[in-house]
Amino acid sequence: MRRTISSLQEVYSHPMNDEPPKVEGRDGLMWIRGSGVCRDWNGIRYKLGMSGKNVGAKELSMNVATIPPGGVAGAHIHVGFEVMLYILEGRVRHEYGEGLTERVDHEAGDFIFIAPGVPHEVFNLSDREPVVAVVARSSADEWDKIVPYERGARREARGSDGAR
Numbered sequence: 366m367r368r369t370i371s372s373l374q375e376v377y378s379h380p381m382n383d384e385p386p387k388v389e390g391r392d393g394l395m396w397i398r399g400s401g402v403c404r405d406w407n408g409i410r411y412k413l414g415m416s417g418k419n420v421g422a423k424e425l426s427m428n429v430a431t432i433p434p435g436g437v438a439g440a441h442i443h444v445g446f447e448v449m450l451y452i453l454e455g456r457v458r459h460e461y462g463e464g465l466t467e468r469v470d471h472e473a474g475d476f477i478f479i480a481p482g483v484p485h486e487v488f489n490l491s492d493r494e495p496v497v498a499v500v501a502r503s504s505a506d507e508w509d510k511i512v513p514y515e516r517g518a519r520r521e522a523r524g525s526d527g528a529r
Contacts, residue, residue, distance in 0.1 A: 395420040417505030432489040432496040440486035440514040446504035448479040455496030461485040484514040
């Protein structure tokens with residue numbers, strides 16, 4: 366039986382669950398069946414997936430993220446790890462780069478790669494539908510090494526003529 370998030374109501378009707386999901390497996394193959402929602406962070410609700418904490422992964426973690434209608438995942442940076450996303454449902458805009466001056470829109474079926482250290486802010490483009498994405502990180506720590514980024518910030522101070 367295939368399990369998917371079919372509606373925002375399904376996602377947000379689940380109570381927050383600090384209990385880790387039941388991990389099953391043997392001989393190097395691990396699985397979680399129907400993980401519950403575990404965390405709200407930065408405008409996103411995460412379904413607990415797999416990480417170093419629950420399956421002993423050394424360099425990878427994965428979960429499912431939902432951004433509610435009209436929601437925004439505030440600007441942030443991933444320090445020292447890569448992220449790949451696959452959009453399952455909805456339409457999303459990434460504003461990214463120094464000062465968040467670049468932008469690109471994505472929709473269900475798109476894959477996205479975010480290199481370490483790239484500032485980005487994520488907007489659900491719909492006021493009616495959630496954005497749902499599978500998120501994989503090249504870090505076994507699910508929540509560590511993510512830092513806020515101030516919109517309009519620059520990594521290096523520059524003079525008015527662009528010189529450093």
